[in-house]
Amino acid sequence: MPENVPENEPEVLPGRGSAPTGGWQTARVLSLTDETPRAKTIRLALEVPTRQLAGQHYVVRLTAPDGYTASRSYSVASAPDGSGEIELTVERLDDGEVSTFLHEVVEPGDELEVRGPIGGWFVWPGEGRALLVGGGSGVVPLAAMLRHARALGRPDLVHLVVSVRTPHDLYYRDELLGDGVTVVYTREAPPGSARAPGRLRVDDLAPFVMPDATAFVCGGTSFCNAATDLLASAGVGVDRIRVERFGPTG
Amino acid sequence: MAKFTRGFTGRGRARDARLPPGQYDTGTQWPVLTAEATPTLATDTWTFAIEGEVEVETTWTWDQIHALPGSTYEGDIHCVTTWSKLGMTFRGVSVDTLLDIARPRPEATHVLAVSHTGYTTNLPLADVRDHKAWVVWEADGEPLPRDHGGPARLLVPHLYFWKSAKWVAGLRVLDHDEPGFWEQNGYHDRGDPWLEQRYQGD
Numbered sequence: 343m344p345e346n347v348p349e350n351e352p353e354v355l356p357g358r359g360s361a362p363t364g365g366w367q368t369a370r371v372l373s374l375t376d377e378t379p380r381a382k383t384i385r386l387a388l389e390v391p392t393r394q395l396a397g398q399h400y401v402v403r404l405t406a407p408d409g410y411t412a413s414r415s416y417s418v419a420s421a422p423d424g425s426g427e428i429e430l431t432v433e434r435l436d437d438g439e440v441s442t443f444l445h446e447v448v449e450p451g452d453e454l455e456v457r458g459p460i461g462g463w464f465v466w467p468g469e470g471r472a473l474l475v476g477g478g479s480g481v482v483p484l485a486a487m488l489r490h491a492r493a494l495g496r497p498d499l500v501h502l503v504v505s506v507r508t509p510h511d512l513y514y515r516d517e518l519l520g521d522g523v524t525v526v527y528t529r530e531a532p533p534g535s536a537r538a539p540g541r542l543r544v545d546d547l548a549p550f551v552m553p554d555a556t557a558f559v560c561g562g563t564s565f566c567n568a569a570t571d572l573l574a575s576a577g578v579g580v581d582r583i584r585v586e587r588f589g590p591t592g
Numbered sequence: 593m594a595k596f597t598r599g600f601t602g603r604g605r606a607r608d609a610r611l612p613p614g615q616y617d618t619g620t621q622w623p624v625l626t627a628e629a630t631p632t633l634a635t636d637t638w639t640f641a642i643e644g645e646v647e648v649e650t651t652w653t654w655d656q657i658h659a660l661p662g663s664t665y666e667g668d669i670h671c672v673t674t675w676s677k678l679g680m681t682f683r684g685v686s687v688d689t690l691l692d693i694a695r696p697r698p699e700a701t702h703v704l705a706v707s708h709t710g711y712t713t714n715l716p717l718a719d720v721r722d723h724k725a726w727v728v729w730e731a732d733g734e735p736l737p738r739d740h741g742g743p744a745r746l747l748v749p750h751l752y753f754w755k756s757a758k759w760v761a762g763l764r765v766l767d768h769d770e771p772g773f774w775e776q777n778g779y780h781d782r783g784d785p786w787l788e789q790r791y792q793g794d
């Protein structure tokens with residue numbers, strides 16, 4: 343998402359302008375699943391199926407009877423699978439006009455206006471190595487990349503490092519506790535963890551740094567700043583780091 | 593007219609007239625949205641250049657650009673991700689002052705703003721003329737933070753904020769339009785928030 347991005351794009355990734363982009367359409371809510379007490383995954387059936395790239399997002403627009411609208415962007419969590427269905431994971435923000443509505447009011451069968459897929463920068467096309475580094479809800483677009491790699495039968499291409507405060511804050515727990523994923527707990531770790539709780543460190547990332555990999559970093563601003571500094575310390579060139587910052591949008 | 597969403601009435605219906613359609617007031621927060629690692633740029637090596645279709649290609653150092661007559665913008669900014677921040681004060685130099693020195697040639701129609709990171713964004717020349725655009729290094733009385741494009745960014749507040757290139761390095765004056773980074777990635781070519789020109793086709 344805007345504002346700025348660099349020019350020195352890694353050759354392994356698709357060039358600018360090659361990502362699919364879709365217009366407004368109506369989507370039907372198929373299901374809502376709790377990921378954590380503060381995050382729900384909404385599965386949508388699209389009227390106009392568009393195969394997205396892993397990492398792209400959709401805009402959800404709510405319209406009141408008097409025409410007032412509110413819209414927010416949410417990353418697609420599901421892998422591109424040609425099914426015509428997508429999953430968006432929405433973190434509930436207490437003052438978030440859209441996220442509280444999606445959490446409290448929306449039910450299966452409802453129709454929502456959506457637009458997408460959008461974004462041609464923070465995408466992994468399914469080839470080339472990638473190190474995925476997410477903080478909290480920033481794991482969502484990275485989960486799409488991980489799921490895509492697994493669906494392609496190439497889980498070796500990506501490694502996900504996800505930082506969460508406690509075990510209760512981990513999205514997609516059943517899929518993320520396993521090979522190809524490192525979970526870093528900052529406040530409270532599960533019993534028996536070898537690593538004491540604490541912020542992401544360079545030695546959490548260094549084992550997974552490869553010279554030809556692109557790093558995808560997603561999370562809040564302070565997480566992204568810290569993670570990009572750590573990646574740089576671990577020898578990843580800034581031209582190989584792509585960042586998506588989740589602002590306090592609601 | 594879009595069909596309405598079941599159960600949605602909306603909040604904050606005493607809507608501030610300064611908010612363009614589809615935008616909300618972020619209040620005291622200033623979200624950071626950037627697709628790259630935040631660079632550290634030293635002001636003693638920083639430069640700003642105007643090149644291309646101009647009579648006098650010109651490069652300013654940090655001290656030289658500060659020696660030009662200063663200019664202030666007081667008003668609002670609007671991000672395409674739907675937040676707006678109202679009542680801000682930015683201080684720097686008007687792009688008019690810089691273009692008056694470089695003097696665009698008659699065939700010049702557009703500019704491509706270029707950042708020290710390599711980021712680009714395109715604008716019609718008219719959108720950076722006539723008190724519409726600045727190079728700024730101060731926000732609300734403080735030096736512009738790195739996360740927000742410091743030491744200096746472009747400020748084009750009448751358009752969505754991705755046009756206000758962070759860490760700006762210069763303007764390439766062109767005799768044609770040349771899409772910048774986000775414009776090649778699905779975002780609108782011009783980005784007028786009052787017309788909701790968010791994405792291609794809006």
